[in-house]
Amino acid sequence: MTHTRTTRLERGRSALGPALELVHTGQAPTRAVLTAELGVTRATAGAVAGELEALGLITVDAHPTAPVGSQGRPSHRLSVDPDGPVALAAQVHADGYRAALVGLGGNLVATAPGCGTVDADPAQVISEVVRTGAGLLRESGRRCVGAGLAVPSAVAEPEGTALNPLHLAWQAGAPVRDTFRACLAEAGVTHPDGSPVTGFAANDLNVAALAEHRHGAGRGARHLLVVGTGHHGVGGALVLDGRLHTGSSGLAMEVGHLTVDPGGRPCHCGSRGCLDVETDPAALLAAAGREA
Structure with a gap:
């Protein structure tokens, strides 16, 4: 590695994590986008991408091509390494x-x-x-x-x-x-x-909310509310400004224990008529006359 390349990589070493996150979440499909998102020079972005490729984390196409009708210099495409960790x-x-x-x-x-x-x-x-x-x-x-x-x-x-x-x-x-x-x-x-x-x-x-925010329906959004159910019960999660909001003790979004029917079914928490037991799959099957 030349001294110039080494200097560029040292300048961009602190950007390795952010760069990997950008590729990991699909926000940097090309080296040009990576350069702009990181706010570094093209040379530094190239050194960072090269280091991530050497670590077996991403792939960089060797022969970039420009879409038909586009102008300017084609940029190397970046993607996660399919055989990576x-x-x-x-x-x-x-x-x-x-x-x-x-x-x-x-x-x-x-x-x-x-x-x-x-x-x-x-x-x-x-x-x-x-x-x-x-x-x-x-x-x-x-x-x-x-x-x-x-x-x-x-x-x-x-x-x-x-x-x-x-x-x-x-x-x-x-x-x-x-x-x-x-x-x-x-x-x-x-x-x-x-x-x-x-x-x-x-x-x-x-963790489902984090996955949706990074890779699913909430990708690109600043805020995301998730309310979901699995086999039993109802849960909720909230992402604010890209960060999971859990409150001081991890109970910030326990929406399943909001009372929606004061005279409803008894809940595991000791209350009655919680969202958790009024709207989960078991409750919907019971309302349809079907066994869970």
Whole structure:
């Protein structure tokens, strides 16, 4: 590497993370767009893109072509490396779990469902889903750079505990993050150098909102409101100015426990007529005269 190239890369090294995020979320499809978004010179953007390509994170086309009818110099196209690293994604819900490998760009690499019931011991089901994910990693041969666990409960920070797993037989305050990290270590989910992969835990609707904001219906929006339901219950999440809003204790968007019918069905939270039990799939099936 020449001294000039080295100098450019050193100037742009702090831009490696932002540059990868721009490509990862589809906001920088070309090097010209990357240059403009980062506010750097073309040479620096080229050095940054080259470094990300050398790390196996993105691909840069070697022979850029301009669309028919366009003017100006064609720009190199950028895309995530389809054979790049993955994150292990795990979800636990009332009727089981799912493990998946997700690559840059939000691309689903592999997925596997498992079990029909969730044990009352969080460590049991978290261990099962991690072992399933570890199996996917072995089969794929892909490099794992992180892991995330989604649970149907608000997760307190910085403790990493499940505050209200109402649709599971778990006790409130279950240490889901620490359990998840211990299970990752036990299953041998590590970086290539053997160092432990960091595991995160969060509310399932919160991580769904982040995914929608980065790759789905909310891409490009400053603010996003998500209200969703899975097998049981109703949850909500809010993205403000591109950041997840969880409040001081992680309970900011527990919309499922807004009372919509004071004389309605009894709720797991101890109240009656909550959105959680009046409008979830089980309630809609009951209203239609069908068994859940």
